[in-house]
Amino acid sequence: MSTARSVTREESANRAGSPVIALLGNPNTGKSTLFSALTGVWQKTANFPGATVEAKLGSMGLPEGREVTVIDLPGSYSLAATSPDERVVTQTLSGRLDAVPRPDGAVVVIDASSLERNLYIATQVLEYSFPVVIALTMVDVAEARGIIIDENVLAECLGVPVVKVDAPRGTGLDSLRSRISEMMGTSRTALALSYPSDFQRGIETLQERVGSFSQKLGYSFTRPEIIRLLVDFSDARVDEIQQLLDPGFAEDLEKIRKQSAGGNTPALIEAQARYGAIGGWVQRARQRGPQTDNTWTDRIDSVLTHRVWGSLVFLLVMGSMFQAIYAWSGPLMDGIDTVFGALGEWVGGFLAAGPLQSLIVDGVIAGVGGVLVFLPQILILFLFIAILEDLGYMARAAFLMDRLMSRFGLSGRSFIPLLSSFACAIPGIMGARVIGDRNNRMTTIFLAPFMSCSARLPVYTLMIAALIPQRTVVGFLEVQGLILLAMYAVGVGVSIPTAWVLQKKIFRSGVSPFLLELPTYKCPRIRGVLRVLWDRGGSFVRRAGTIILAASIMIWALGYFPRNEEVLQRHQAERESVEADFANQLEILARGYRSDLTAKGLKDHAKIAPVFESLSGIYEEHETQVARLEEELAEEEPALTKALLVAKEERTAALSSLAARGKLEFDLARSWHQARLTADERLSDIESCEAGELLAGSWLGQMGHAIEPLVIPLGWDWRIGMAAIASFPAREVIVATLGTIFKLGADTDETSESLREVIGQARRPDGTPLFTIATALSVMVFFALCAQCAATLAVMRRETNSWRWPIASFTYMTGLAFVASLATFQIATFFGG
């Protein structure tokens, strides 16, 4: 309950540290650009209790060396509390929040090109008695449209300083700083608008009514708060007051509202009073130049919102955005994977094998890599969003898509977040910030993980390649491709009724209002775009990263402990026996060369040891080269076939020249090399086998056994159940886990032939195949719908500022995945899968 707070805390917030000013204004006014220009790079963010928006806090230097803290409040058209996200602006101005300090003054940012609408919120702020400065932005845009504003006249009308600023060019900033400096600590007579007498009386009556319990409340409402209470129907404080302080309040308030509005709504009376005053001021302060009816924005819009051309451009923009998130991020993500793989190996080399090495390499380093791997997709999406938003195209995209999205109870604003969720739900959920309406935003966030993201692809690829026959049906359609398509359809199909239920039953909102401003087109600012990328990327790594890392380490520990001593000892014994065999072979080889030579002597032998080294070198180089060439060969044949031949010839030549130095030594070294290879192969098998047995005996394995009765109806066994649990940090982890449990080692991926084979051959205890088509479909459907992605849940928590949403999402998705997977398996089995 954020409103109930004591006076002492309110005062202490003021005393502590530097003075505080609030920065507020309409969306699309260049407020954020002004904020960065005033405060520089170092900023903090603060979460508002109960709201999903956040306030940015920055420090600004004033001319005489003083510092003030600036709070960047969410852009809003009014102080009216129509949603919890908007209420925070009023609550901050009145100093009712613990999370943000009470401001000592305010800067209202006003877009000169639509002065009337922008002045609306200014009249509301001016009703407070703290000092205010008006920052007039977009003056160039206005002048290009023939609108010239005399800031001195406007200042005279409003009774506060008005400064023209152009934050991107840096003009007017010094003057703004001086005005702020002058105003700090001064007080001002609050603006007294001439409301109709009934409304005026309503304010006074309500003030008296509220005064009766302000003692109990610990503070008294300011006049602007009283106006909000009188006008705003959805003010949550009414319920609070009703329950805690004054049971008859709601009824009385209703009466006062009726009397004050005289047949109209209080909202209309308020708006008329404000716009009435604004009209007078604007008439004095604004000189209209030549009216240019067909502005640039109009000409661009006649193309961009055109039925044919507009749709085409839209498809093109969305297509390239999706392609960028999906394809451009690939190499970057692979790069991050490779770097962290190498880093793990490198660090692992300094640590003795054991729990610490495994924790650092497989837990921490792999976990950090697992966080950073999402950055490319997040940054690419926000690069597009920031540019499109700056341009003004985001509003047009919402305008174009609204009709489609409103069928699902959403609005056009939900389209881009949901589309990008097909690449990854994380940028999608973060992108839902562009949706102003709270219910719509929550629904979009909830639906985002149902879109089949790229992390599901490895699961689909593995299952389809291993078990779905390559067959063509109805001409050109491939069964494998159809099944892949079906997996995408499952997610979308489920999200439609989910959206409906959320909108109608949970939020109980009708169709949410659209009411979208279509701003004039503007050129995007590189610095602004970079700042958005820095903010979004940084906030993901700092806030969500820790949760993702914790989840990765938890799953690592579940799969690592307890270490079964018997398994470790047995495999250690096997390792020793392999080494003993190898030593034996070497001994025999040494004797064969010279009867008095021992294995140790052989290793130091001046003639043979160097040959062995060279030989190993040649094979190693050859192996990697041939492997690389064969991989590339699949893509571009003619040029590479030749390269492969050359490589093989080079190897033969190198071997012959080595053999020419001494045939006997060469043969001996070759046998030695062969023996070593065989031994290494056996060691690696033992390693994989040990890892598999240890995993089976770990807590994770035990959990797999524990849930086996639950997953048997899905056609799974404990191993698949365990792999599903292990994939909690990220869906694609199931592939590596299956690799380990089927004793192939954890480095296998979905394209690995051996994993596909092993999956095809895996048996149940009774000897029947573990994986049938029905099982594969059931696994795929489960992964299409489940919430096995710690990163998504962490971002959901971060963006909704509450654990409620991620918990609801996890429960709903897991339940749904289970039921759908059960149905899939049973139906597929029934039809003979």
Add this chain to the structure above:
Amino acid sequence: MAEEIEEPETLDRLTRGTRARVLGIAGEASTGQRLVELGVIPGVEIKFVRAAPFGDPLEYEVMGYRLSLRKSEAATIQVEAL
């Protein structure tokens, strides 16, 4: 209908490019509040600029800026054509 009762004209029925004066708003309280805050109040002139490709939503000019409304929202605003 026996007597010709003239239906009040609403904003969604304007033809493209024409102007009208707002007479009143008869919608849900919260949407209504948003509309008046954004400048759609009785006496204000409003121009229908264009419709989205599939006929909904609609784009208007009011108080020198562009506002997009759904057809259903525009239908709650009574106007007189100018």
